[in-house]
Amino acid sequence: MLTALRCGPALSSPDGVEALTCAVVRGEDVWARTYYRNTTGALLDAALSLLGPDGRSVRSRCVAGAGDGPSLCETPRVRLKGEPLRHTAAAEFAVHMGGAEVGRLLPRAGSNPAPGRDR
Numbered sequence: 001m002l003t004a005l006r007c008g009p010a011l012s013s014p015d016g017v018e019a020l021t022c023a024v025v026r027g028e029d030v031w032a033r034t035y036y037r038n039t040t041g042a043l044l045d046a047a048l049s050l051l052g053p054d055g056r057s058v059r060s061r062c063v064a065g066a067g068d069g070p071s072l073c074e075t076p077r078v079r080l081k082g083e084p085l086r087h088t089a090a091a092e093f094a095v096h097m098g099g100a101e102v103g104r105l106l107p108r109a110g111s112n113p114a115p116g117r118d119r
Helices: none
Strands: 003-007 017-026 029-038 045-052 058-062 068-074 088-096 102-110
Touching: 017 045, 017 088, 029 045, 029 058, 029 088, 045 068, 058 068
Parallel strands: none
Antiparallel strands: 003 017, 017 029, 029 068, 045 058, 045 088, 088 102
16 A cells, blocks of 8 residues: 655754644555654654544654664545645654643744645
């Protein structure tokens, strides 16, 4: 079974975060995935969202450990509703504070919308 990735541009911040965020389609499933590298020396919170063409979204949170190695975070997979290419993904990184408190925001990375899609 083929897996299709539609990714946005790779993002690099001066703080030490690199990220590439994609909408992933495989068969009748769709999910969001962000590949990241965290060289900030601190734990980060990664908030990842899959946005559907009908306005629905699926969200996931990951703690991005510090280190030079590449890692990934994914949302749960959901059944496709609508055109697969109309799903987009977005990831936001913030300094990990623990609990519900949000630290200083770092980069936001997203997948590109499908060609011809209205914004």
